[in-house]
Amino acid sequence: MPLQPHDETWKTLHTHIDEWVAVSKTHTLEGHVASYIPELANASGDILGICLMDSEGQTILSGDSNFRFTLQSISKVFSLILALMDNGEDVVFSKVGMEPTGDDFNSMLKLELIEPGIPFNPLINAGAIAISSLIAGQSPDEQIERILHFFRDIANNPSLSVNQNVFKSESDTAHRNRSLAYFLKDNGVLDQEVDDVLRVYFSHCSIEVDCTDLARMALVLAHNGVDPIRKQRLIPRRFVQIAKTFMFTCGMYNASGEFALNVGLPAKSGVSGSILTMVPGQYGIGIVGPALNRKGNSTAGVHLLGILSQEFDWSMF
């Protein structure tokens, strides 16, 4: 599938992006802002913003692209990569599996029912909690510090930091995640204290970014671990391959299959309404639209990506 030459795509994007954002924005009405974390519930439901970034760092911005939000589940992709860099594949895949699952992201069903009782993959909550426990560091503080350092490097933004209000809000209310973590502890998946692991987990979920940060992080994945702007390898290629494969098969919660059919790009969503995706070899893309559909993905964001993928024939298949 030869992509259109970059210049042409870029020109068309410039011309039409505002119109496509406007059309997609009407779909915010079908969704609901996540309410289970009080801090997230404050976001305005009619927001939609996007940033596309090419390999020279040029950006196209549209809509509420300067809205700030927390990474939430998008952080799972990069904590997975850091855990792989810290431990290698063998250790990581002794703690989490490789298979997509059609169950809710916070389901315990398969932990309880299906041997060997490790999370099905690193992108569901149970898996991401297990991954958080694998980040190198002598203490939760050191683990969090290393994560922040890594994320800042990928985003090329030294000011990225944890939104403490969101962190506190998540930490106080996430009984289900706590339940999952104790379940994992009981199954022997977690070695550390649950409270320590969850502090790491909630911290990386609460890192605050904007669409441009997302696009820059995505750009590094689109270029297989090399930041094409700084011309610097940040991640070994194999670990990017692993991350992108998981994004394709399980990145959009239990609508991953539908997204693969309708958009066809590796992507990861978060309950803040954010989506990080990319056109392999070309663009990094960051989107935010806090109104979510029943599966937990941004209604307007998914719609906008559908338009773009169809317009530019971006599906990998």
Next chain:
Amino acid sequence: MPLQPHDETWKTLHTHIDEWVAVSKTHTLEGHVASYIPELANASGDILGICLMDSEGQTILSGDSNFRFTLQSISKVFSLILALMDNGEDVVFSKVGMEPTGDDFNSMLKLELIEPGIPFNPLINAGAIAISSLIAGQSPDEQIERILHFFRDIANNPSLSVNQNVFKSESDTAHRNRSLAYFLKDNGVLDQEVDDVLRVYFSHCSIEVDCTDLARMALVLAHNGVDPIRKQRLIPRRFVQIAKTFMFTCGMYNASGEFALNVGLPAKSGVSGSILTMVPGQYGIGIVGPALNRKGNSTAGVHLLGILSQEFDWSMF
């Protein structure tokens, strides 16, 4: 089913109990002492003791009847009764259901899968944790104090107390129960803090008794809430009826149906290898035999009750 006259049964018991205990004791070899709580794992696997008590307080003791152990799940029966006395039926059954379930005592399957997400009954762990939260009291300490007071009254033994080593051992290792409790908290079943509720729960599980204590407690249930020795009503009859019905349908974990067919008496077992049962209107019975079968019940204890039930035609059906 007219029971044999008391005198004759009592005489036969006196004559044969040691022999029946000896025969049953060989079945301890088929079982294993619970290992998931370190303090329990210390018990000797070849122990078997029994106490039968009649309505005048006469006892027949055999085997290791002076062995001391903790109530574990047997305590669930009396915390249920106290919760009913504190709150009434309506409140209690808004937090737990009434149905037996063939699942493991610590399974989350039905909490997750089946509406409305409350525990299926008060004798599985999730249900008993919910019940613990309903005990009246301004603080966990006060709740524990009230439970102790109640249990001492039923057992007519003011020296009953919490075995702090077992309590600490349970509290430190019961990740699965903690997972269950956070799940319940997430489902809105628990109002209090998980740590507080579990402190109450682990405390009543860790109350130390011997077979004579069990027999006395059972005797009160056998007489519908009246202590026939002191001739004093300790529990409203309806709440004893509820407790005994649950003991019959769900008292022996997921071997309750098998026990109902083979023994046919209301009973409750604990992972300490203890069984509390009764002949309605007649005897209270306490048994301990720490070696457990796969379902969590005392192998020798269940065998001994099978002999007794068959010998004296004790099945209620």
Next chain:
Amino acid sequence: MPLQPHDETWKTLHTHIDEWVAVSKTHTLEGHVASYIPELANASGDILGICLMDSEGQTILSGDSNFRFTLQSISKVFSLILALMDNGEDVVFSKVGMEPTGDDFNSMLKLELIEPGIPFNPLINAGAIAISSLIAGQSPDEQIERILHFFRDIANNPSLSVNQNVFKSESDTAHRNRSLAYFLKDNGVLDQEVDDVLRVYFSHCSIEVDCTDLARMALVLAHNGVDPIRKQRLIPRRFVQIAKTFMFTCGMYNASGEFALNVGLPAKSGVSGSILTMVPGQYGIGIVGPALNRKGNSTAGVHLLGILSQEFDWSMF
């Protein structure tokens, strides 16, 4: 729990039964006639009838007691007994388990998830289908003939026969039962052809009776297998004990626990709105009220039994 003397109970019943039936009948409005079998859907929702029979054959009839209906799941109790008489306990319990399950009567959940893949008990559909395959006979026709003969004997009614319209209606539409049966076949539980087993199963479910037939059948169980009127043993006592124990723990679908708490008698319900129950040692009781609650039990029938149990203190606990 000493029961009231028979004469007094009988007198009170005579005086009040019509009034209690009238009160209970209002509860038919809360239920819905089973619609999944077209022939059943024809029944009028406001019907409620009862027959009580004492050990001399005296009956008290009230409401629509002459309404005719098919046994449906009530037949499972007697096919279980016949299978026990034909095969003994060991064979029967190699094909079905002994445990109650809180799942729907036609669920496959535990067949699929929980070893060893045999039905949890003989009163859920999967279990009753397995039981049907165990009835002695060279052919389905011979098996059905033997069942009819046995049921007629218990009911002391040589005219009992299969309602062919209902049989055909069930046979044509019961895709779920067919699915269950093939699942059992795949698990090695059924030796015979699925179609043959289901013909036997649907046949005994479709045997037509009235409340008096039910009461007479129940009377034999109430007297441990002896027909007290003809003074003739029809069933070995142990098999009645097994049947009554299952009725108590699993007889009312996944409301068995609730019924045990609120009525406290061994009982079996059918989707025709029928309930067979008994006062052990005393009465046989047959009820019909086609409007069902969500769990599949007669709304008015359950209500009426609640009144009677409370009035006469009939709970076994």
Next chain:
Amino acid sequence: MPLQPHDETWKTLHTHIDEWVAVSKTHTLEGHVASYIPELANASGDILGICLMDSEGQTILSGDSNFRFTLQSISKVFSLILALMDNGEDVVFSKVGMEPTGDDFNSMLKLELIEPGIPFNPLINAGAIAISSLIAGQSPDEQIERILHFFRDIANNPSLSVNQNVFKSESDTAHRNRSLAYFLKDNGVLDQEVDDVLRVYFSHCSIEVDCTDLARMALVLAHNGVDPIRKQRLIPRRFVQIAKTFMFTCGMYNASGEFALNVGLPAKSGVSGSILTMVPGQYGIGIVGPALNRKGNSTAGVHLLGILSQEFDWSMF
């Protein structure tokens, strides 16, 4: 990821394929030939064959490449495509979902537990059975005829036909599939008779091919629906896109995620030990190695594809 120029790859393949096949063949010892269908159990476990075909129709053959086998689950890909061509996306996706599931290919778990009760995707058995019912035709015979015609066209082999022994063997023994089909019928997913639908399903599973047939069929998918040899469009591109996306996310049973990480190509396996895969835009690949791993995939075949993917950097990510 720029692929190596075709000539170089082809030359390396020629040089090394026999050696790679020999190495992979040792892995047949870890697997077991499928035994659940008697006819399949006859295959020799140490077989391994491969055919690669380029866009001009040149082939590289190695190992037991002339071994003949039945398509089994590989047929699901092409029956899906035909159903899409016959009905369009909307109809097809009203009967099956789009999501991968980590459950066994013949599990009923999610049909029973998760709304709306349609199969999770068209490549698990339940989904493929639903798809079979959608093939146009006035009768099962006509449906089968149309399938054969379509498969022959894709494979450019007019002699493809149903292996009647395998068909009969499957049809006689597949109780689980029959159970699934009745479950679907009960859920309203199937309109036709179960026996008719299964005849169509077992027929396309039993179409006999060799590795060259598989490679040719794969080549058409690799070229987005155009047969590059005959230069003829056989399938609309969108439907190939759908098929390849499902192959990537769910083509290798519940090892699809692992295969995506380790090989990274769209593929479909069958219990005959066959694998159809492709290098998009370039080659069609057919493999057979009847010894299966626990997940149902050819041990040696998966190993061989791992070597090839790594050697030539074929992963799409």
